[in-house]
Amino acid sequence: MTKKKEAKHYMSKIAQQLEEDLKEVQRQRDDFSNKHLRICADFDNARKRWDREKTEVIKFANFTLLRELTSVLDDIDHALKAAREHAGSEEILKGLEMTHKNFLSILTKKGVEIIETDGKKFDPYVHEIITSAPAPQEQEHMILQEVQRGYLYEGKVLRTAKVIVGVLSETTDQGEETKD
Numbered sequence: 001m002t003k004k005k006e007a008k009h010y011m012s013k014i015a016q017q018l019e020e021d022l023k024e025v026q027r028q029r030d031d032f033s034n035k036h037l038r039i040c041a042d043f044d045n046a047r048k049r050w051d052r053e054k055t056e057v058i059k060f061a062n063f064t065l066l067r068e069l070t071s072v073l074d075d076i077d078h079a080l081k082a083a084r085e086h087a088g089s090e091e092i093l094k095g096l097e098m099t100h101k102n103f104l105s106i107l108t109k110k111g112v113e114i115i116e117t118d119g120k121k122f123d124p125y126v127h128e129i130i131t132s133a134p135a136p137q138e139q140e141h142m143i144l145q146e147v148q149r150g151y152l153y154e155g156k157v158l159r160t161a162k163v164i165v166g167v168l169s170e171t172t173d174q175g176e177e178t179k180d
Contacts, residue, residue, distance in 0.1 A: 059154070066112055067158050070151050073107070076100045077149070107151075115150035115161040117143045126150060128160040135166025142166050 076099060083093040115126045122129065122141050130147050143163045150161025 062110065063153055063156070063158065066107065066110065066151075066153055069103075069107065070112075070149075070159050073100070073103060074148065076103060111154045112158065113152045115152060115157075117146040117150075117161050117163055119143075122163065122165045126152070126157055126160060127163050127165075129165050130162045132165050132167040134169035137168060139166040140168050 076096060080093065080096045080100060083089045083096055117127065120127075120143050122143055127143065127150065133144055135142065135144060142165070144166045145164040146161060147164060148159075148162035151158040
């Protein structure tokens with residue numbers, strides 16, 4: 001072989017080796033790029049999951065705290081009732097009414113709603129029967145009285161409303177109750 005041919009052959013081998021090396025480097029680059037994209041996606045998914053979990057933890061903490069605060073609202077309601085029944089407590093009544101209004105306003109802003117009971121049909125998901133009382137047919141399964149107010153927090157039951165529900169009283173033709 002002549003020197004030119006040897007040089008050409010040698011250059012061809014070098015070029016072939018460089019092409020193979022370039023293909024290997026490109027494959028490694030693609031692998032690293034894919035790994036990078038997967039890691040970024042995994043990190044993004046983990047961040048979103050952490051955000052959801054953090055939100056759920058905060059909601060649960062709020063739920064627990066708000067449930068406990070409803071008993072404070074009950075105490076204010078009881079104090080209001082007592083102040084209304086006693087003469088000479090107008091200033092105390094005024095202060096309690098303001099406190100009640102502000103406290104209820106704060107709870108409402110945080111997502112707490114009162115469960116309605118007046119004129120409502122009994123709903124086992126939001127009402128709890130304390131007792132039943134005889135009632136005419138049109139008031140059967142209707143709430144006759146609220147014993148303790150119930151609350152929702154963001155649409156979930158924070159505390160059920162404790163109620164008295166109307167039930168039909170069985171009577172004979174003479175209007176006397178039958179005994180079982």
